[in-house]
Amino acid sequence: MGTANEKGVTFGPTKTERFYDSLNCHRPTSKKPEKTKWCIDRQGEYAIFENADSASRTCIKGHIWGFGNQAGTIVLGGGNEVLAKFPKVVNPNDNWHGYPVSPRSKPSDAPPKEDIKQWLANGDIEQVFARRLLRFEL
């Protein structure tokens, strides 16, 4: 269970002692059109973060990346996004937050290809998901 506050709901700590803020601005009720919105509930949003965090899915730029399954077929966002980005925090003790991303809509939101290849080699993702990410199809 999380703790509600004015920004949203805070969850944690994870096994790596991180706290996570499920921000209101990325929830479907938000009226900010520039923000992508989760289509799963807050607990599910935290589960995506917790899973990515425990799998140490941190890229070379320091962001953490999450998804629903190894094939990348579970939709997490209202724009059919299947990938979530948890941007690197400024201070190590800061709470994390995240949102669904679509590299197809915004190529700068794609994970680095070296990390995608590593996830594939580790068995974190299936080949179909790796290829779709590298081709900016998602």
Next chain:
Amino acid sequence: MKVIRVLLKGNFDDAFLYRDRIVAVGTNSLSMFSLSQIAAKIEEIEPKTIPIPTLLFQRNDWTFGKEGMPYRSMVRNPEIANAFIAAARRLKNMEFEAVQFLEKTIRLGTTNDILLDMNIYNGRIYLGGDSGLYDCDLEWEKLAFEKVRHRFDTSCINVSVKYGAVNISCGDEGLHSSLNDFNLDQGPSRSIEKLSDMFQQRSSLSLRSTWCKTNVINYADFSNPQLFDTSAMPVPAGSLEAETSLLTGISETPWGIWNLDRTDKRASAVPSDYIDYTFNSGIHFYTINQAGSIFETSLKYPKSGDRPKLGHFSKIVDGFKGHVIKTLPLRSGAVIETLDKVFLLSATDGIQEVYDSPCLSVRTFPQSRRYKDLFILVTKEGLWLNSVLDADLLDPHGKIIDVEQLKIPINLKRRATDF
């Protein structure tokens, strides 16, 4: 429309049909399978499938166009049509070990790239990987080649080849083109020090490129395709497949397709709902919006050589559900790949599901002569060779096949592969 398919079990990343062969890419290798031999062996193993394997997989062109006249005349006879349907039912979803049809395996000796796209044109195989574009010229009679060349060293997600020109999409690294890629004597002369110098950047962003007549269509995103004007010169037939034009220039500035003048000022505008995906098959453009409606429009090229104009939009499908990954044209419609399914879109039957799992690769061959209505799905199980069959032609009165159900425009419960 119905889809007749067979599974060739094996471990493949991608596959392409070219000159009577399936060219399948595996880890650092190309596997060659002869379509003629596949058809002959299936007919030998299961004689009751004759002549469907030959007709649908080896000579798909015998069912449509001028070449298809004898077939269409024959199947007007109900007894012949019935025999065809029985043979097709017998073949449906048959599975074979691909290795029994293997003609040759070629080791590529490339790096450990993840294959992102492939193309074969004018005898040359192009492979787009995460470390760049590779190509090799194959001697198709002997299935031998000299070497694999590393042509471009940026991640290459789409390779589009026509009129002697190669366009490669490299995501946020842009669209790059090599004109006169086969150094035809008639083409513009170039002084090249490095192979990568043959490519010139055309756009800063490209997810895919296609062709519209000789114009290049760049998809910097899937909502607003751009048209690059081009110049071309004639070349003798046979020097570039069956094409008689060689691309000699591409304009610097593209036009937004939706900003082109309309053929009729009263013509309906671009559908106002948010466009989720756009694709084209030649001059025909299709948009899919978030509400699941699919619209069609086409470009009209004036005889004066001016810029093309945009025609009317008409809605062809309503209520399509699924996040589109890729859409590829066929002679009889299009194949739509979504996150976890593959559908066939046709004018007669709307949308029909053909596969219900994610695919490693989906490929059609609209530029080919023989395989315009064939498509390949590469999955974890192997390689599905699919051929589209006009069920209405075989069974115009709906007495043999349950045609009434097939005519429901959106029929997601029934699969096109159910027969």
